[in-house]
Amino acid sequence: MEITRTTLGIAVGIAGTLFLGYCVYFDQQRRKDPLFKKKLRERRQKAQQKTNKSRIIDGSLPDMNDHQAMQLFFVQQIQLGEELLGAGDLEGGVEHLGQAIAVCGQAENMLSVLQQTMPAPIFHLLLKKLPEVSERLRLAMKAKSKLQEEDVE
Structure with a gap:
């Protein structure tokens, strides 16, 4: 057939x-x-909760006038960034590393160290996201300081 x-x-x-x-x-x-x-x-x-954990939470933002709190925030963001990159979450890792660089007093030195230690595609992603992350962090810090000022009044 x-x-x-x-x-x-x-x-x-x-x-x-x-x-x-x-x-x-x-x-x-x-x-x-x-x-x-x-x-x-x-x-x-x-x-959504998983996404929110990798974003800035107002309660975790340091006081810009407290040097020790800023150092602690910097170290935490570096550690979180490294953990997330190690787990394969590039977006989250780059987000936290960007936050660390945004509060770092010597951002250029930090970027040169990261450039030497990170794979090129991840470093370029970090450079691409850095302005966005810095602006978001700046706005969050500004909003936090406004809330603190309103609480004082």
């Missing part, structure tokens, strides 16, 4: 229709599931 193009086309069409029907059926079942939306919300919240 020889399989013709027509027979093959019909078989592929039927298989495609069955697969599409299978997808539609399980999509409907998924949408009807009352726990699906709850699970989806929880999954999104976990992802």
